[in-house]
Amino acid sequence: MGIADQLAVIPLFEGLPSEHHQTLARIAMTRSYQKGQMIFAEGDEGTGFYIIQSGRIKVFKISPEGKEQIFHIFGPGESFGEVAVFTGQGFPAFAEADAQSSLLFFPRQAFVALIRKDSSLALNMLAVLSRRLQKFSALIEDLSLKEVPARLAAHLLYLCEKDLADNKISLDISKGQLASLLGTIPETLSRIMSRMSRQGLIRMKGSHITILDRQGLKDIATEGKKLT
Amino acid sequence: MGIADQLAVIPLFEGLPSEHHQTLARIAMTRSYQKGQMIFAEGDEGTGFYIIQSGRIKVFKISPEGKEQIFHIFGPGESFGEVAVFTGQGFPAFAEADAQSSLLFFPRQAFVALIRKDSSLALNMLAVLSRRLQKFSALIEDLSLKEVPARLAAHLLYLCEKDLADNKISLDISKGQLASLLGTIPETLSRIMSRMSRQGLIRMKGSHITILDRQGLKDIATEGKKLT
DNA sequence: CGCTCCGTTGAAACGGTTCAACCCACGTGG
DNA sequence: CCACGTGGGTTGAACCGTTTCAACGGAGCG
Numbered sequence A, B: 001m002g003i004a005d006q007l008a009v010i011p012l013f014e015g016l017p018s019e020h021h022q023t024l025a026r027i028a029m030t031r032s033y034q035k036g037q038m039i040f041a042e043g044d045e046g047t048g049f050y051i052i053q054s055g056r057i058k059v060f061k062i063s064p065e066g067k068e069q070i071f072h073i074f075g076p077g078e079s080f081g082e083v084a085v086f087t088g089q090g091f092p093a094f095a096e097a098d099a100q101s102s103l104l105f106f107p108r109q110a111f112v113a114l115i116r117k118d119s120s121l122a123l124n125m126l127a128v129l130s131r132r133l134q135k136f137s138a139l140i141e142d143l144s145l146k147e148v149p150a151r152l153a154a155h156l157l158y159l160c161e162k163d164l165a166d167n168k169i170s171l172d173i174s175k176g177q178l179a180s181l182l183g184t185i186p187e188t189l190s191r192i193m194s195r196m197s198r199q200g201l202i203r204m205k206g207s208h209i210t211i212l213d214r215q216g217l218k219d220i221a222t223e224g225k226k227l228t
Numbered sequence C: 001c002g003c004t005c006c007g008t009t010g011a012a013a014c015g016g017t018t019c020a021a022c023c024c025a026c027g028t029g030g
Numbered sequence D: 001c002c003a004c005g006t007g008g009g010t011t012g013a014a015c016c017g018t019t020t021c022a023a024c025g026g027a028g029c030g
Helices: A003-008 A018-027 A082-087 A108-117 A119-145 A148-163 A175-181 A186-198 A214-221 B003-008 B018-027 B082-087 B108-117 B119-145 B148-163 B175-181 B186-198 B214-221
Strands: A029-033 A038-040 A048-054 A057-062 A068-074 A094-097 A101-107 A168-170 A202-205 A208-211 B029-033 B038-040 B048-054 B057-062 B068-074 B094-097 B101-107 B168-170 B202-205 B208-211
Touching (some): A018 A108, A048 A082, A068 A175, A082 A108, A108 B119, A119 B057, A119 B082, A119 B119, A148 A186, A148 A208, B082 B108, B082 B119, B119 B148, B148 B168
Antiparallel strands (some): A038 A094, A057 A094, B038 B094, B057 B094
16 A cells, blocks of 8 residues: 555545645655654654654653653554644654554655645644644643542543443553553552452453443542542 | 734734735624633634733633633733634633733634635644644643642743843732642642742742742752752 | 731641562573 | 563552641732
8 A cells, every 4th residue: 555545544634635645645754663762852853743654652751850741642643743843843742662663754844835835734734733732631631630540530431432342441551651641650550440440440450451330430530429 | 003903913923914914804803801701611612713902811621629720821912712613622621801801703614714725824823733732741741740849930930031021020910820820729839939938049029029049940940959 | 997809827638659569470591 | 391580560658749628917998
């Protein structure tokens, strides 16, 4: 399958006329990364942005003491690093391959030139950034307004929705990473999960989680009920 | 001064040919709000976005228990509510007039039509959203990775930079609001500020703050040093 | 004068982190 | 095949920063 065909099915470029996919494919470059390899660091100049063909990318920040907060884990078809392209202020976070990954890189100059010509591409881009802004709003809300049990409950329900899985979730990231994604540490996550099990809200077996009491989790997610 | 002239000097529309300012002025509607009046609520349908002519707008979320986290306080020339225009998913937060304010409202449909025609407007918009995304990144980082003294120190230094004020800052919002902006509560803010005074980092007199030890604040902002 | 609103201060409670120990699955090399 | 080390996950106890609750002070105002 050619690159243009891949581009046609990702959110950022869907709905564009196919000759645009050709043009986009022409300016894209393929890059491969090993697990653990850094793609860019906070403050690096934003020379372009990336789309994931395969693999998984972790975007995060690190505190002076070394604690890491994962902002997002991106999978195939998603894009990242667009922000720096438009602000010209360098990347605001780190990006690292969380698994062997293959990416498409779109150089800043060439891409901006394309946007300048085609406003429907610009509109798609605006939609993607807006959606990300909404996600960030939710994350900020969670971090500042809710405690960890609520964030975990919400995340579990989210995973369940996303995978259309019938109450059965298999974590595709380590619990340590999940902790960082929720803005906490493995120990705390572990304790809260065992409390949830003890109360019959979930069942846990390694990285497999079964939701037993959906309503109970919802109550906790909205902080209508507390986890004793 | 006509609306078109006002539009010419705000970031979102600067650099556009003046006939575009005319067009934009034509689709804009003026709206006035009393202090405390709500502009939109979380979840409201995003029928358009706003630009501030005068006054001040507070954008925030509220937890189930009523605690509020201020996301941003916007002043004249700034825009807000754009996100909902492009996601079509409703506003992600509340907006309320923090003072008697006059706003320009741009209806969704008409504005999107303009963007579709003029890609340089789209590029400006992309830049604005990208910058906001960067701000959110910083806020998330602060909330999850730093403690309150660091956030306060960073904010004071930021205010000082912004106003080009030589170490003298006059808070234009209440300390309660500042607390919410920093993701904490008035009591905690008060305690930390008095600790900072006691250590000779700042001097405080009502809403006037003088920075006495810039380097000391920087050390605390980066958590290289702690506030005893 | 007395009211309210905002800011401040103190004591107690809480949620989360830190530090340390431990378990277990897994892979490696003797 | 087993001993060993390693890394992820779990558990306990002490600790720490922040919040909560309550009380109080001062500024502004009818």
